[in-house]
Amino acid sequence: MAAEVPSPFRILALETSCDETAAAVVADGHDVLSSVVSSQVDLHARFGGVVPELASRAHVDLLTPVIAQALVEAGLDGYGIHAVAATIGPGLIGSLLVGVSAAKALSLVWGVPFIGVNHLEGHLYASFIEEPDLEPPLVVLLVSGAHTMLIAMEGPGQYRLLGSTIDDAAGEAYDKVARFLGLGYPGGPVIDRLAMDGDPHAIAFPRAMKDEGYDFSFSGVKTSVITYVRKQPDVSIADVAASFQEAVVDVLVTKTRRAATEIGANGICLGGGVAANSSLRERLLDACIADGLRGFLPSRAMCTDNAAMIGAAAWWRYQSDGPTPLDVGADPGLHLPLVG
Numbered sequence: 263m264a265a266e267v268p269s270p271f272r273i274l275a276l277e278t279s280c281d282e283t284a285a286a287v288v289a290d291g292h293d294v295l296s297s298v299v300s301s302q303v304d305l306h307a308r309f310g311g312v313v314p315e316l317a318s319r320a321h322v323d324l325l326t327p328v329i330a331q332a333l334v335e336a337g338l339d340g341y342g343i344h345a346v347a348a349t350i351g352p353g354l355i356g357s358l359l360v361g362v363s364a365a366k367a368l369s370l371v372w373g374v375p376f377i378g379v380n381h382l383e384g385h386l387y388a389s390f391i392e393e394p395d396l397e398p399p400l401v402v403l404l405v406s407g408a409h410t411m412l413i414a415m416e417g418p419g420q421y422r423l424l425g426s427t428i429d430d431a432a433g434e435a436y437d438k439v440a441r442f443l444g445l446g447y448p449g450g451p452v453i454d455r456l457a458m459d460g461d462p463h464a465i466a467f468p469r470a471m472k473d474e475g476y477d478f479s480f481s482g483v484k485t486s487v488i489t490y491v492r493k494q495p496d497v498s499i500a501d502v503a504a505s506f507q508e509a510v511v512d513v514l515v516t517k518t519r520r521a522a523t524e525i526g527a528n529g530i531c532l533g534g535g536v537a538a539n540s541s542l543r544e545r546l547l548d549a550c551i552a553d554g555l556r557g558f559l560p561s562r563a564m565c566t567d568n569a570a571m572i573g574a575a576a577w578w579r580y581q582s583d584g585p586t587p588l589d590v591g592a593d594p595g596l597h598l599p600l601v602g
Contacts, residue, residue, distance in 0.1 A: 267577070267580060267581050268344070269290055270289040270290050270293070271289065271290055271344050271345070271577065271580075272287055272288070272289045272295070272336075272338065272342060272343055272344050272345075273287070273288050273289075273343070273344065273345045273346070273347050273377070273573045273576050273577060273580075274286075274287055274329070274332065274333070274343045274345075274346045274347070274365075274368065274573075275287075275288060275346075275347040275348070275379070275569040275570070275572040275573030275576055276325070276329070276346070276347070276348040276349070276361040276364060276365050276569055276572070277348075277349050277361065277381075277384070277567055277568060277569040277571075277572045278321045278325065278348070278349065278353075278357045278358060278360050278361030279349045279351070279352070279353025279354065279357060279358055279361075279381045279567065280312060280317065280353050280354055280357060280408075280567060281301070281302040281303070281305075281306055281312045281317045281320075281357070282299055282300070282301055282302065282566065282567040282568070283299070283300040283302070283320065283321050283324040283325055283328050284297070284298060284299040284300070284328065284567065284568050284569035284572075285298050285325070285328045285329045285331070285332035285569050286298065286332055286568065286569035286570040286572070286573050287332055287333065287335075287336035287338060287343070287573070288391075288570055288573030288574055288576075288577065290577060291387070291390065291391075291394070291573075291574050291577030291578060292390055292391050292392075292394040292574060294391060294570045294573075295335070295336035295337075295338070296331075296332045296333070296334075296335035296336040297332070297563070297568055297569060297570040298328050298331045298332045298335065298569075299328075299563075299566075299567075299568050299569070300324045300328050302316075302317060302320050303447075303448065305317075305320060306447065307446060307447050309447075310441050310446075310447050311437065311447055312354070314354045314355075314356055314357070315356065317354060317356070317357050318354065318356030318357045318359070318360055321357055321360040321361065322360055325360060325361065325364055326364075329364070329368075332569070340368070340371065340372040341372070343368075343372060343374060344374055344375075345369070345374050345375045345376070345377055345576065345580060345585075346365045346366075346368045346369045346372070346374060346375075346376055346377070347365065347376070347377040347378070347379050347572055347573060347575075347576035348361040348362050348364070348365035348366075348376075348377075348378065348379065348572070349361055349362075349379055349380075349381045349384065349572055350362055350378035350379065350380070350586075350590060350591070350592050350593060350596065351380065351381065351592055351593035351594055351595065351596030352380075352381055352382070352408075352593070352594055352595055352596045352597075353381055353592075353594055354594065355592060355594040358592035358593075358594060359592050362378070362591070362592045366588055369588070370588075375580065375584075375585035375586075376585060376586050376588055377576040377579060377580050377585065377586050378586040378590050379572045379575050379576050379579060380575070380596055380598060380599065381567075381572075381596075382404065382409065382411070382598045383421075383575045383579070383598060383599070384571040384572045384574070384575045385402075385404050385406075385533035385534050385571060386402055386404070386413065386415060386421070386531075386533060386575070387571055387574040387575040387578065388533050388560045388564040388565070388568075388570075388571040388574070389402075389531040389532075389533065389558045389560050389564075390574055391560075391564060391570055391571065391574050392558075392560060392561060392564065393558050396529065396531070396556075396558060397528050397529075398415055398416050398417045398420075398528065399414060399415065399416045399417075399525055399526065399527050399528060400414075400415045400527055400528060400529050400530065400531055401413070401414060401415070401424070401518060401521045401522040401525065401527045401529075401530050401531070402414075402415050402530075402531045402532075402533055403514060403518045403530065403531070403532055403533070403537075403546070404533045404534045405431070405432045405433065405514065405532070405533075405534045405535070405536035405537060405542070406431060406432075406433050406534035406535045406536055407431060407433035407434055407436075407437060407448070407450075407535060407536075408431055408433070408434070409426070409427070409431050409534065410426060410427040410431045410432045410433075410478045410480070410514075410536075411423065411425070411426045411427075411598075412424040412425045412426070412476050412517060412518060412521050413598070414521070414525050414527070415531075416601075418578045418581075418582065419578065419579070419582050419599065419601075420601050421598060421599065421600050421601065422600060422601060423598070423600055424476040424521050424525075425475060425476025425477040425478065425517065425521075426477060426478065427477070427478040427479065427480065428477050428478065428479050429479050429480065429481035430479075430480040430481045430484060431480070432478070432480055432510055432514065432536050433450055433534070433535055433536045434480070435480035435481070435483065435484045435510065436448075436449040436450040436453055436510075436536070437449040437450070438484050439453065439484055439487050439488075439506055440452055440453055442487070442488050442491070443491070443499060443502070443503075445499075450535065450536060450538075450539060451538075453503045453506065453507060454507065454539050454540055454541065456499060456500050456503035456504070457500070457503045457504040457506075457507045457508075457541065458504075458540075459500040459504075460498060460499075460500030460501040460502070460503050460504030460505070461498075461500075461501050461504055461505070462504040462505055462507065462508035462541075463505070463508070464498070464501035464502075464504065464505050465490060465497075465501060465502065465505035465506075466505075467483050467486050467487060467490075467505050467506055467508075467509040468482055468483055468486055468509065469483070469509050469512055469513050469516075470482045470483065470513070471513070472512065472513050472516055472517070473516075476517055476520075476521055478513065478514075478517070480510060480513075483506065483509050483510065487502060487506050490502070507539070507541055508541070511539070511541050511542045511545050512545075514542060514546075515542070515545045515546050515549055518530055518546065518549075519549045519553060522553070522555055523553070527555065528555070528556060529550070529555050529556030529557060529558060530546060530549075530550055530555055530556075530557050530558070531557075531558045531559075531560075532546060532558070532559050532560060532565070533560065533565070534565065535565055535566045535567070536565075537559065537560065537565040538562040538565040538566065543559050546559070547559060
């Protein structure tokens, strides 16, 4: 049931789906009064990836001070908050439970509604924080370590899945290639930096399914990189990074561009951690200019996991559905709500 929403409607939002402990205060879905993110990258780097148990324990230690900082920066206390939101999925179950439990406790203590938010929906609304007048229909390319999805966004809460990865997500392929090359974790930023000094056309890595529908496959290009480097151990790592990145970005941009034309989109938005990639941002913006479409690239701070995007999505979701029942649990396999 739709809820009456006063203005300004200030939401304290929490995000603990993976390895970022984040809290933000967002008013009316786009006015970010504060956004605090405590990264666990250094904690997990030595393991080459996120260790779920370590992530959940770190959230327990970090969440209270992160919430306190977000409230202080917003110049508020609990009496100035109208609702508390948290990511309820998808993500790591232990990590999700920390944020969900804290949000429910605060909603009870302050006597305000609780709003459960889908993490993927949060990424869809990251663009609206910085560009609230974006007009659907839009095609959103959501690319991260866990997801690669093309979504037709026809309005608030109106999403159609056009395509998704059938194996590795784009960010996952970046991490696996970086691990093989001994570049450390996370792989995306370091490959992006190395690629700037390499030749993107030095090695013709495959572009799987580039002209076939809207699903993605990045397992093959990852395997091709490994096979090539094993056969050519003296190859320039910068050239490998640049050529690998060119293959991934080429597929992402080609499919997104075609999808926007097919559905008659007004524009294209990026979302997810890989949306911070410099080559992807440049190529997609160039494609939008060439096709006469509006292209929106969220700031890099809004690409990675953060609570501001959860607060933005919560505002829209509260208007549509009202408060979330407190008996709703965390769901590590939660799907994006789709229509049609």
